[in-house]
Amino acid sequence: MNISAALHAWKQTHFYTGPELRIVKPSSRNIFVKTWKLFAGFKYPRNVIGRKPDFPYDSFKLKTSDGINIDCWYSHSDSAKGTVILLHQLTVNKSYVLREAEEFLFLGYNVLMFDFRGHGGSDGNTTTLGSRESEDLKLAWDFVKQKGEKNIFLWGSSLGAAVITKAINDYNIKPSGVILEMPFASLQNHLEGRSRALGFPGEPFGFLVTLWVGIEQGYNGFSHRPAEYVKKINCPVLLQWGTNDVYILKEQEEKFYNNIPGSKKRFVIYENAAHQSFLGFDPVKWKEEVGNFLSNPDSVHP
Numbered sequence: 001m002n003i004s005a006a007l008h009a010w011k012q013t014h015f016y017t018g019p020e021l022r023i024v025k026p027s028s029r030n031i032f033v034k035t036w037k038l039f040a041g042f043k044y045p046r047n048v049i050g051r052k053p054d055f056p057y058d059s060f061k062l063k064t065s066d067g068i069n070i071d072c073w074y075s076h077s078d079s080a081k082g083t084v085i086l087l088h089q090l091t092v093n094k095s096y097v098l099r100e101a102e103e104f105l106f107l108g109y110n111v112l113m114f115d116f117r118g119h120g121g122s123d124g125n126t127t128t129l130g131s132r133e134s135e136d137l138k139l140a141w142d143f144v145k146q147k148g149e150k151n152i153f154l155w156g157s158s159l160g161a162a163v164i165t166k167a168i169n170d171y172n173i174k175p176s177g178v179i180l181e182m183p184f185a186s187l188q189n190h191l192e193g194r195s196r197a198l199g200f201p202g203e204p205f206g207f208l209v210t211l212w213v214g215i216e217q218g219y220n221g222f223s224h225r226p227a228e229y230v231k232k233i234n235c236p237v238l239l240q241w242g243t244n245d246v247y248i249l250k251e252q253e254e255k256f257y258n259n260i261p262g263s264k265k266r267f268v269i270y271e272n273a274a275h276q277s278f279l280g281f282d283p284v285k286w287k288e289e290v291g292n293f294l295s296n297p298d299s300v301h302p
Contacts (some may be wrong), residue, residue: 015047
């Protein structure tokens with residue numbers, strides 16, 4: 001099991017190219033092929049940009065301290081109410097948040113989208129599952145601040161939401177408000193959920209994969225805990241989660257919510273929604289909740 005966990009940790013933090021890649025369990029009836037795939041893990045394909053914005057935008061790159069180019073899209077106007085920085089989920093890219101970006105533009109905000117390192121148009125083929133990606137967000141934050149913007153909101157889904165909490169913890173950035181959709185409480189919780197989805201018990205496999213992710217990526221995986229990072233958030237928060245999410249359990253999200261300081265926070269639950277875009281699942285509810293939050297974030301309540 002320990003050897004299998006080490007192999008899974010490597011596969012879950014690296015992206016590959018090639019037509020033979022499979023994420024799901026193989027359809028082969030050969031029990032030995034199935035067993036090997038479960039033992040050694042599945043290669044995750046690097047998800048390329050499939051769609052570009054229909055609205056006007058600028059494309060540019062930002063560079064991390066270790067020389068990684070972060071690919072960005074920025075749409076802006078002089079009359080905007082502020083800027084929303086959007087952060088995508090794991091294994092996808094910024095084109096997957098274009099629908100949300102269009103809604104923020106409709107509400108009168110500039111939008112900045114970027115690909116995490118190892119994703120989309122950015123450099124690299126690895127992910128630290130949110131540990132070092134906080135620098136990617138800090139670069140985007142500094143870019144918007146240098147434009148003179150004072151009213152900045154952050155929106156993130158899954159990994160993107162976790163990165164928001166870590167960037168606030170690491171760099172003490174102060175957004176006007178944050179919208180967090182289905183963030184994981186800790187790296188171990190996240191990997192337990194992924195283990196369950198692959199057919200393994202959450203424990204002890206999630207524990208072992210967390211251990212090996214830390215060893216292979218050079219950080220303490222057990223200390224990567226967004227539910228602890230949120231204790232440094234000092235702005236209004238809109239937290240959203242779906243009841244059919246197999247990766248993020250309700251008790252984990254409740255702990256996350258309870259750790260957010262102050263009373264300017266709101267926990268919105270989408271009945272029967274899975275680990276997915278809530279705008280796509282229930283556009284009426286999403287637009288109402290997000291629109292109300294942006295228009296008056298200080299008025300949010302539990």
